[in-house]
Amino acid sequence: MPSLEPKRGAGGRRPLSAPRLRAGTPERAGLDPTELAHLADEVRALTAGPRPWAAGAVVVAGRGPVIAVAEAAGWAVRYSSCDPGTGAGVELPPAARVPMTVDTPFDLASLTKLFTSVAAVQQIERGTLGIDARVGAYLPEFTAAAQHDITVRQLLTHTSGLRPELPLYDCPDDTARLALLRAEAPLAEPGTHLYSDLNMLLLQCVLERTTGLTLDVLIEDGITRPLGMTATTFGPCPGAAATEDQRRPWAKADRGMLRGVVHDENAWALGGVAGHASLFSTGHDLAVFCRTLLAGGSYGPARILGPDLVELLLTAPGLGFAVDQPWFMGELSGRGAAGHTGFTGTSLVLDPATDTFLVLLANTVHPRRRPPDSRPRAATATRLARAVRGA
Template sequence: MRTAAVVATVVLTMASSGAAAAEPAMSRFDRPHHGFADTTLRPGTPQQAGLDPAPIDAAAEAIAAWTRPAPQRPLFSGAVALMVHDGVIVHHSALGQALRYVDAAGTELPAEQQVPMRPDTVFDVASVSKLFTSLAVMCLVEDGEVAVTDPVAEHVPEFAANGKAAITVEQLLTHTSGMEPWIPLWRDWPDRESRLRAALERAPRDQPGTRYVYSDLNLIALGVLVERVSGVGLDEFLAQRITGPLGLDDTGYNPTDVERTAATEYQGTPPRGMVRGQVHDENAWSLGGVAGHAGVFSTARDLAVLAQTILNGGQYGGTRVLKPETVRAMLTDYNTEFPGNAHGLGFELNQRWYMGGLSGPRTAGHTGFTGTSLVIDPASRSIAILLTNRVHPSRSWGSINKARETWATGLARAMAVPPKHGPTTWFAAQADASTATLTTPELAPRGPVRVAFDAFVDSEGTDPLTVEYTVDGAEWRTAVLQAAGRGAPRGDQTGLAGSGHRSWWSVHAELPYAAMLTIRWRSTTDGRYTGRGIHLDRILVTDSDGILLNGEKQPHLMLPVGWTSETR
């Protein structure tokens, strides 16, 4: 029997509002933005922003479930979750408890003494503070007081100690200075002055410029640099140049409204008890709560305004805090020689482990040890913020990276990937460690076979889409694929994977002649990081005599396992 082909098209990426005004919102996904936005935040629904609410609702339910005991204790006590697309706040919720426990063992307070999360709960954002310090540095760069190529020692002379005279501001911002990640300033030095001196004079562990090593010491030094050059404290400088002008009234160091803050850890060493309203990081605490690497408290709404300021090229609501060229520099990868550690001037870039399906070359953000994450995707003009108090009551309770990834991917999958041809595509968005197959009926070719299809792929490199065929129904062989399109891998491929390109690929394969032939598209995921998934469209299988299978006209002939037919 001669039949017609099926098209496989990979994944959900991001909707771009750069399409023509008359075009429906749900068809904008494959035209990513390249310039800056010019909008302010406003409340709305996913539908009003052109999004599918179902993936957002599913992600929100997953976050809520992680605040409930399962089976013994929650992954984190509580969370505030926020999503923005094209300036529309499409989701903002508060879940679980801001204060839940009385000790490090997880003894719960009586219900009437627990404090529920609120949408405006103030969080210790931990290392997200590094972004604020980086913004402060870039303000000084704009002022002409500092250049990113300057040796840090030009502005902080004691930093030159122990062979660091040539280390630059850029190397601190990109974590390529050679400094080690952390030293216990709070424990081994008696006061703020000696602690700062120890951090500044510390010898590098590696040759500067030879490795990427994420280091708190880099940002502690930059915080001191801001204070030395500006002549005011880091907290005052940020209030003057960033948080004040943007109206971020809930953002700063050492909050005074303790009752609105989320509790963090019960600390026995140092003996601080249940930490709430003070910075969790011991080194920042020992420096008076104001430091370049940690100490900022904020809300989801304030962080969303900051993120939209970045998407707007440095301005928000008519107030400019940075020039567009400065923002571009902050979102440019300076670490191309250190694959997997893409980093701008302060911002981390393209980190799938918490950016999930929003990952892309320009996707920027940061996480914080207390359980916070901020993801900014310029290509789709989207923001995903997840603030949790995951260290409450103990940092030993585990990682929340799965929650971070889930939240960002929920927003990514809410964005449309319109069919390239016809009304539908095949879509695979299976869970971790699973396989989806889309199989043709048995075909009867009369010569060599050509398989052609379009694919939209957003997956981790270890989660490929393959095309396989069998001539006996038992042994499956992998076809060699060739793909064309923005971001497509070049040359012969046995599997297709990739992310961030946000483009349909045209794919084809040549198969040998066999009297009977069955073909399948297989999408396989490993234990983590699924991305947006894979879409297939316009599947066509032909031989020298013509069409064997036309997926557009005969989708009913395909056998889907883990694939669904999508119309958006």
Template sequence: MGRTMLVLAAVSVAALTGTSAAAGGGFEQGRFDRPAVAFADAELRGGLPTDVGLAPEPIAAAAERIARWTGSVPGREHPMYAGAVSLLAHDGVVVHRRAVGHALRYADGAGTELPPGQQVPMTPETRFDIASITKLFTSIAVLQQVEAGAVRLDDPVAAHLPAFAAGGKGDITVRHLLTHTSGLPATVRLWELPPERRIPAVLELAPERPPGDYTYSDPNMIVLGLLVERTSGTPLDRYVAERITGPLGMTATGYNPDPSLPIAATEFQSDPPRGMVRGEVHDENAWSLGGVAGHAGLFSTADDLAVLGQAILNGGEYGGRRVLSERGVRSMLDPGAAHGLGFELDQRWYMAGLSAPGTAGHTGYTGTSLVLDPASRSIAVLLTNRVHPSREWGSNNPARQELAQALARSLAVPPSKGSASWFADPARAATLTTDPLGPVAGPLRVSFDAFVDSQRDGDGTDPLVLEHSANGGPWRAAALRPDGPGAPGGEPTSLAGAGHRAWWRVHATVPARPGDQIRLRWRYAPDGRYVGRGVHVDRILAQDRDATRLDGEREHAALHPDGWTAVPR
């Protein structure tokens, strides 16, 4: 048993299930994750959510849902996956680690279940085909070669792989490949070619778009794997073992694993005729290249991927062994870039409430995902075999969101003032309405604090709106003047934003005539597509020229919640 496994083996049953003695007494507030600036300095160890200031209830609830989805799923014909291993870590402490379901459950692509004695249960030690999470290792290898001076990010790829110049690709750079802006096609079908033509076919691909246009492309990473081999003089599988997984102590991670090890099955494939794939890479292109490629091929465990994640959160070092400089890590996770260098950034569709401009990660087609949130020093790993027995059985995106959201919800947002704030859950609409205020002496000056973590424009909108009604008339939206980190400029009539993790102070002027009775309401209208941490409102104040008409800190009874909850400090 490796060092990492010895440490994690000490995690108690309560930590693995995400429960604690306090869990039965109602919702317990976690600690606010004020965004960290510096890199962490931690080695993973086991513990309870409460050991690092997390509320255990959201984690426990998510763990139960992830377990249930190995069976019946409402609205779906099939289970979401045969089995899963989930892991959550915060501030260097593994607060949740659990295996559910089966590593092997089915006999064929139709979903015929094996006899119980032939099914293989999932365990935390089960190795998964991590599919496109392999790209992160390739990207780290490329950055290592940059730091060694063997290649530069803005070098033409053809300067190192001359055959790549074919098809008008002479201007495509290493950076273009890392950020999927090369213009190369998204896919290629190498397994249909003779073995001797597979690598040349990748190098000779013609671009479909000019460099600079984003298209997520496996050929990008296949070429980068070849580049690492050329500049280092080392086969890619050996390079990853010697310079990444070996130094980090990731003993369960590698290409072409020993078939006698515990491995999760993937798909039953008829074309190509491979049968039930288990212990070989699922991706047909990587399989056709001998199981080793820059875009897919690695197998790993949740524990090992957590180590990789902590190494990134630590700025490229773990256990005294450095695999990348802090500068290299910053370049990979640059929140000002449209796309990270190999890493995906700020992807709410699977990072949920952990998403922020600096949040990084990747998913894998087989049903895997890794989320790293440097701001809260958190890690979420979900490994499933969702393509077992068939990729047609559907996506496991709900489980990816569920796990990341659980960790986000376990981190508190304390009131900006006083003992409680009003919270609107990101999953449903809510209104917070005042008693009639007045008669007023004229326009109302309204101010309040808002913590907004919702979808941005372009991803859908989950707006927070302040509305006003005079004398029982129609509701109208007020123009808002928010101020604070990440706040929108101008005078929007709704607030939406994500990842800033800070309170805004918001001001508005509500028109009114002397003698009017004014009601105010805060309306939150999420579309339910991709959730964040929701919305908090606090420190409400409404004044006219003569008097304070509402002080929300003192007049709680004047506020009427529908879907809002008072959250204590």
């Protein structure tokens, strides 16, 4: 395991700053312009036709401190509702639709987990949280987690054995929701990989207990404010891309067409601030997040983590981050690329080996959810990988 002592520059001092992102040509970024042109064309094609992969999409990609691609396609709002009989969207008149722009915020869904994970690793760096400490040491009232000796590392690596989710949205109040979480025992033996939203909800509880601060404050103070990520926030976010006409039986709650309020039913039930899914952000802000991690935790004059802690975060199996997953990373996988996807259609990949990053944001659940298809995510990542090789 990498050392938890942050690396320092020449003379034992940390570098004073890391270059900020700037727009530039593919050639300036050391990328093949033909491959990137294909990437942009393919993203536009994803939003075309009567039943597109997504109503709209934004792609931001680059290498080093250069953003070589920043494109928007389709619609932030295309449908008024979903026809329950046909499953098709009821389209708004063209004049009533809202075009997608590169500055459109998106409901990040599970990309929120990356911010919760960074917030946790910041506390590990500061010594206020032990990576191998038992959850029960911080939250003794979480009796099931305490009884099974679930650790902070297991929460971060999805090896606690906890089931993927609980129906917190069906609980009558916060007291009942908290009681359900406290009593939830692992479904699998701790140490077994089982992706679970509950890991990040428990981690949120640990962070809030150990710091005395709520998760939204921790993320704003520790990540978004120092990095200048002014478009990254917990909802409501009125200008965001629309998500779902959320109704039973295809959804878990009856809320109607959603825009600017969190899509995930559990995050909604928890008041819109949840460790697993509740942030909104833009392509540019997420590019800053990627660039910060590729630069060892620094961006401009800000430093949110030391390089060794970033290495710990991104090294397989990853802390919150997925590592080398070809199903959404395409040919960027296999060399230590890290990233995540979100249920609403969001994803990001950063590749330390080539110093590249890719943010693909789409509202694939507009106007309703359907079986996920990550082939377009993998295809765009492959285009970026080939742009590196063809440069």
